[in-house]
Amino acid sequence: xxPQDIVTFFATLKAANPTPQTExxxxxxxxxxxxxxxxxxxxxxxxxxxxxxxxxxxxxxAKMLALGEAGLAEYIKTIGLYRTKAANLIRTCQxxxxxxxxxxxxxxxxxxxxxxxxxxxANVVLNVAxxxxxxxxxxxxxxxxxxxxxxxxxxxxxxxLGLIKRVPAEYAVDSHHWLILHGRYVCQARRPLCEVCxxxxxxxxxxxxx
Numbered sequence: 001x002x003p004q005d006i007v008t009f010f011a012t013l014k015a016a017n018p019t020p021q022t023e024x025x026x027x028x029x030x031x032x033x034x035x036x037x038x039x040x041x042x043x044x045x046x047x048x049x050x051x052x053x054x055x056x057x058x059x060x061x062a063k064m065l066a067l068g069e070a071g072l073a074e075y076i077k078t079i080g081l082y083r084t085k086a087a088n089l090i091r092t093c094q095x096x097x098x099x100x101x102x103x104x105x106x107x108x109x110x111x112x113x114x115x116x117x118x119x120x121x122a123n124v125v126l127n128v129a130x131x132x133x134x135x136x137x138x139x140x141x142x143x144x145x146x147x148x149x150x151x152x153x154x155x156x157x158x159x160x161l162g163l164i165k166r167v168p169a170e171y172a173v174d175s176h177h178w179l180i181l182h183g184r185y186v187c188q189a190r191r192p193l194c195e196v197c198x199x200x201x202x203x204x205x206x207x208x209x210x
Contacts, residue, residue, distance in 0.1 A: 001149040003166075005202040009150065010171040012199050013178040020177035022128055024048065029104040029129040030096075031055055034064075036124045037089060037116050042079045050076045061093035061102045088116030106130045120156070123176075133172035135163045140183025141176060147187060149204030150179075 001009065023044040026032040031051070039047045054075040058064040064072060073086040092114040096102055104125065105111055111122035123136035135141070137156040141163075145151040151162030167175045186193050192205065200206035 001166075001202060001204060006150065006166055007168055009148070009199050009202040010168065010175060010178065012202075013182065014171065014174070016198060017178065017181065020174050020181060022124070022177065025051060027055075028059065029125070030061060030102075031059055032129050033092075033104050033114075033117075033121075033125055034089060036121045037092070038076060038079055038085055040085070040116075040121070041081060046079055050079050061096040064093045065090065065097065085116060091115040092117065104129065119160075123160075127173065127176060131173060133164075133169075133175075135160045135167075135176050137163070137176075138180060139189075140187075141179045143189060144179050144183040144187045147192065147205045148199070148202070 022032075024032065024035040024039060025048045026035050034054075035047055035051055038050065054072075057075070058067050058072070067075075069086050069090045072090060073082055076082045076086060079085065095114055096104065100110070106126070106129075108119075108122050108126065111117050111125055112119065117125075120136045120138065123134040126132040127134045127136065137145075137160045142153075142156055142159050145153065145159045145163060151159055151166050153159035153162050163175070163179075164172075171178075182199070186197050194200055194203075194206050194209055197203070197206060
């Protein structure tokens, strides 16, 4: 995708959705971290269903620790890999309490030191909670970046680095939201909905169909 096409691509997505948001439900940085940690290999809908029960009971590291690993597992057992996630979340809460004054840190190094928090999770927290222009490459962003020609790459990290280099600065903070939503609802895995796609004129795949 040519630089001018990239500008038009994001300008079009912004015009349709000026203030994109994550579909995970949260009301604090800790709740966001929890939701993102739980979302690995799970849907946002499934995570939200569990956290609507969990957060009224445990919405701080201390309250989560009070539940204990078994107690936490009961709230999130509808989510895939819930036992591992419960263990990681409890250990994460211990670290937050002991090393960070119960606050979620705002650096990649500190976030990735938390159990169950990888690069993608750290990128989401840094972007959504702290407004940093990071790029959390999930399956949707990976697919859209390759299919459209926006930032082709063979690995999530390659796509992430390509996007950071190619996305114009004015769109950097919100770009990963637009790409996720576009991949989730339009540029779908089994059959992209090119007939209703607003950015088809800029897309390598869409142009080949014309």
